[in-house]
Amino acid sequence: MRKLITVFATVIAVLALTASAALAVAPTSITRNGGLHFVGSPDLTVSRTATEASLTATGEVAGAGPTATATLSATAIATRGCINRGSRDQEPSGLQRSFSTVTGSETFQTRSGRGTFSVTTDPVNVEGFTCPDGMTEILVSVTFTDITLTITSQTGTTTAFYADITV
Numbered sequence: 001m002r003k004l005i006t007v008f009a010t011v012i013a014v015l016a017l018t019a020s021a022a023l024a025v026a027p028t029s030i031t032r033n034g035g036l037h038f039v040g041s042p043d044l045t046v047s048r049t050a051t052e053a054s055l056t057a058t059g060e061v062a063g064a065g066p067t068a069t070a071t072l073s074a075t076a077i078a079t080r081g082c083i084n085r086g087s088r089d090q091e092p093s094g095l096q097r098s099f100s101t102v103t104g105s106e107t108f109q110t111r112s113g114r115g116t117f118s119v120t121t122d123p124v125n126v127e128g129f130t131c132p133d134g135m136t137e138i139l140v141s142v143t144f145t146d147i148t149l150t151i152t153s154q155t156g157t158t159t160a161f162y163a164d165i166t167v
Contacts (some may be wrong), residue, residue, distance in 0.1 A: 027149070029162035035154015042160050043147055048167045052125035053078075053142040053158070056158075057149045058133060062114045065154030070117040072132035073103040076124045076149040079140040082131035092140050102144075117151070136138070137138075142167055 025044045042059030045091045077099055081092030102121040109115060126137040147162035 014063065014166060015099075020043045020163075025162055025165060028163050029161045030154060030158065032158035036061060036068070036080040036151060036153050036156035036158050036160055037063050038151075038160070044146070044147065044149070044160075044162050046167050048139070048142065049136050052083075052123040053139060053167055054121050055104075055144060055147065056118065056120040058116070058118045059149075060116045061110075061151050062154055064110045064113050064115060064151075065163055067107055067109055068115060068117070068151055068153035069105060069107045070119040071103065071105045071152075072119045072121055072148070072151040073101065074121060075147065076100050076102050076144040078124045079142070080126055080129040081138055081140045082135040083122065083138055084135050092134075092138060094131065100124065113155070114153075 019062050025046070026041050027044070029130055030038060039060040039062050042057055045056045045058070047054055047056065055072060055074055057070065061068060079095055079098065081095045082091055083090055098135055102124060104119045104121040106119040108117050124139070124142050129137050130138050143164060145164045145167040147165070149160040151158050
């Protein structure tokens with residue numbers, strides 16, 4: 001029975017590491033100048049799998065000219081590690097931390113000054129991180145800090161700021 005419970009726990013841990021997780025977050029504050037403004041509140045979604053994580057911001061603006069540009073940026077603090085799939089112990093080893101800036105940008109058309117956007121940052125992933133033979137690279141955690149969504153158009157700028165997120 002104990003062996004069955006251990007196998008079941010290992011399967012659950014592997015599934016949890018490979019499943020995609022998404023978390024939606026509202027901004028902590030918004031600034032603007034000019035007539036450009038958000039319609040409602042823009043949403044920030046964090047997506048994560050065992051090997052990568054990224055941010056996506058979606059929303060709607062009004063008071064824009066014929067086009068606008070959405071830019072999403074953050075600092076990513078990633079912890080990567082190795083898992084020996086043949087072992088009962090699924091604790092990551094060989095942990096390494098790295099810092100990077102992730103960004104994404106999208107220019108979108110508006111109609112009568114109103115338009116929707118969806119912009120995604122470059123992913124934080126396990127590329128460039130290598131484990132010894134027989135071990136699998138995983139993304140243990142990512143903390144996104146200084147998360148900023150800026151929309152610019154001919155009529156102004158509006159910026160949403162978000163709290164730090166760890167996934």
